[in-house]
Amino acid sequence: MNCSEVQSRLVELVYDELSADEAGALRAHLAACEACRGSHRELLFGRRLLDEVPADERPVSLAAQPLLTALAQRAQRSRRRWRRLAAAAVAAAVAMAIVLVAGLRVEVRAASVVIAWDERAEPVAAPPALSPPGPGVAQFEARVRRLEAAGGHADEYAERLLEHAARLAELDRLLGAAVRQVLEVDARQTADAARLSGEVANVRRAAGEELARLRERGELRWRLIEYELAQRPVPRQVASVQSPTPSEN
Amino acid sequence: MVVSDNELMARCRLGDTAAFETLLDRWQRPIARLLERLTASGGSGATGGRGGRMLTPPLSMEVEDLAQEVFLRVLEARERYDERGAFSTWIYRIALNVTRDAARRRRSRWRRLVTWRPTTGGEPASPGEQVSRVERAAAVNAALAALPRKLREPLVLRHFGGLTFAETADVLGTAASTVKSRLKQGLLRLRAELARRGIDEREFES
Numbered sequence: 264m265n266c267s268e269v270q271s272r273l274v275e276l277v278y279d280e281l282s283a284d285e286a287g288a289l290r291a292h293l294a295a296c297e298a299c300r301g302s303h304r305e306l307l308f309g310r311r312l313l314d315e316v317p318a319d320e321r322p323v324s325l326a327a328q329p330l331l332t333a334l335a336q337r338a339q340r341s342r343r344r345w346r347r348l349a350a351a352a353v354a355a356a357v358a359m360a361i362v363l364v365a366g367l368r369v370e371v372r373a374a375s376v377v378i379a380w381d382e383r384a385e386p387v388a389a390p391p392a393l394s395p396p397g398p399g400v401a402q403f404e405a406r407v408r409r410l411e412a413a414g415g416h417a418d419e420y421a422e423r424l425l426e427h428a429a430r431l432a433e434l435d436r437l438l439g440a441a442v443r444q445v446l447e448v449d450a451r452q453t454a455d456a457a458r459l460s461g462e463v464a465n466v467r468r469a470a471g472e473e474l475a476r477l478r479e480r481g482e483l484r485w486r487l488i489e490y491e492l493a494q495r496p497v498p499r500q501v502a503s504v505q506s507p508t509p510s511e512n
Numbered sequence: 513m514v515v516s517d518n519e520l521m522a523r524c525r526l527g528d529t530a531a532f533e534t535l536l537d538r539w540q541r542p543i544a545r546l547l548e549r550l551t552a553s554g555g556s557g558a559t560g561g562r563g564g565r566m567l568t569p570p571l572s573m574e575v576e577d578l579a580q581e582v583f584l585r586v587l588e589a590r591e592r593y594d595e596r597g598a599f600s601t602w603i604y605r606i607a608l609n610v611t612r613d614a615a616r617r618r619r620s621r622w623r624r625l626v627t628w629r630p631t632t633g634g635e636p637a638s639p640g641e642q643v644s645r646v647e648r649a650a651a652v653n654a655a656l657a658a659l660p661r662k663l664r665e666p667l668v669l670r671h672f673g674g675l676t677f678a679e680t681a682d683v684l685g686t687a688a689s690t691v692k693s694r695l696k697q698g699l700l701r702l703r704a705e706l707a708r709r710g711i712d713e714r715e716f717e718s
Contacts, residue, residue, distance in 0.1 A: 274696045278670065280677055308713050309699030312706065313656070313671045316649045323544040323579055327533040330580065334587050 264292050269299050277306045353424050360428040361435075517599030525590045536583060542673070543607050544579045549668040550611040551578065552657035578614060582607050604673050605683045608665065615661065648711060655705035663698035666691050 269292050275281045276289050293300045406427065515534070523531035551574065585606050593602065656664060669680045677695075681688040706712065 271692075274692050274699075275677070277699070278677070278695070304713065305703055306696065306699045309702045312648065312652045312702065312711075313667065315645065316652050316671075318545070321544075323540040323576065325536055325540045325576070325580055325583060327529055327536055330536070330583055330587065331529065331532075333580070334584055337584065337588075 264288055266292075266296060266299055269293070269296070270302060273299070273303055273306055276303070277310050357424055357428040360425050361432050518595045521590065521593050521599060522595065524587075525593070532587070535586075539603060540579055540583070543582055543603065544575055546604065546607055546668060546673050547578045547582070547611060548575045549653075549656065549672050550608065550665065551575065551614065552653065574614075578607075578610050581610050585610065598679070600673075601675070601679050601682050604669060604675065605685075608669075608683060612661075651706060651709050651711055652702070655702050655709065658705055659698060659701055663694055663701055666694045667698045667702070670695060 269289055272281070272285070272289060276286055279286075281289065293303055515531075517535065517538070520531045520535045524535065582603065586603060589606070656667065659667070665684060666680050669675045669683055670677075673680075673683075675683065677688050677691050681691045684691065703712075
């Protein structure tokens with residue numbers, strides 16, 4: 264055995280990981296070789312120092328029950344994290360579906376995001392505003408919560424949510440159409456009202472002219488008295504009640 | 513009759529809490545001991561050298577936390593446990609990974625702003641003065657903590673985990689030859705560190 268071989272196996276000798284024969288051969292070399300003996304001494308010194316470090320007898324106070332609880336909490340946390348991720352994915356899918364189904368056009372520009380409605384829609388009035396969350400949306404949300412409570416799978420969620428999203432988009436389109444109709448009716452009524460108010464103004468003007476003419480002729484007073492009398496005929500009963508009055512005087 | 517670790521693991525997998533308790537009782541102290549040696553940083557704990565405080569510090573919160581993490585991982589991985597291997601090797605590998613993860617976390621948190629270096633321990637030895645065993649042990653701990661992780665891990669597994677070369681290599685996931693050369697380097701570096709603290713072979717001569 265030469266020095267380099269011995270050097271490469273000294274650690275094994277130090278840690279007693281050699282067979283008796285191998286150890287014997289190494290020791291024989293060490294007995295004859297001062298340099299290798301030095302190396303051996305250095306390694307052995309390190310080993311002895313480490314062996315001398317007393318075992319740490321300080322108690323550790325881990326108990327099974329808290330660990331099991333912590334484990335359950337951790338599993339729940341990771342489940343919740345996955346569920347949040349799935350919910351985010353579903354939300355993105357729903358948004359996509361609404362964009363596709365409702366025929367919205369989304370353009371991302373340098374400084375703005377433009378959302379355009381279907382251009383073929385009749386250009387009546389302003390584009391209908393997005394419908395406020397009606398019973399449809401509430402039902403939808405309730406459904407999502409129920410599904411979540413039931414702990415269903417993300418795929419199943421996504422499928423059902425997409426279905427709902429499509430239905431919602433359809434509802435939204437119907438609602439838009441209704442809004443447009445209402446606006447149309449409103450416009451028609453506005454025109455009617457304008458026409459009527461014009462007529463009223465004409466009548467009023469004519470009446471004014473008639474009044475002026477009558478006033479000029481000094482006939483107004485008499486006409487008014489006649490009018491009053493015509494409007495409020497003296498009731499018979501009043502006449503009969505009034506009749507005894509002169510006798511009191 | 514003592515129930516083997518593998519048997520306990522098998523029961524543990526079936527939801528036997530008592531079996532897990534037994535494993536915990538059996539292993540928490542060795543694991544904590546290993547964790548402490550693996551994570552000790554040169555700047556903290558027993559600074560070694562002469563005149564230092566020789567009271568043993570209580571087990572740090574960090575070590576308890578790490579030990580808890582090890583057993584949590586044991587529970588989490590119980591389904592995947594392969595009973596053909598040795599439980600000790602398996603749990604030591606988990607412990608090693610836990611300390612490595614913790615070191616990575618700490619490193620990224622501090623961005624190596626603080627480098628833990630041992631303050632050169634104590635005054636040099638006056639000639640002929642004998643150092644007590646306790647003081648020497650503290651110095652060895654500090655020197656061990658000052659070693660780079662690569663050299664420290666095999667030494668700790670070998671000395672404080674009682675593993676053979678082959679088992680150490682298994683835990684570390686390296687070749688046995690690598691373990692050997694790292695042990696050798698580690699022992700020599702340890703000797704050098706201790707020489708700086710005034711402890712050398714003469715200690716053993718008297």
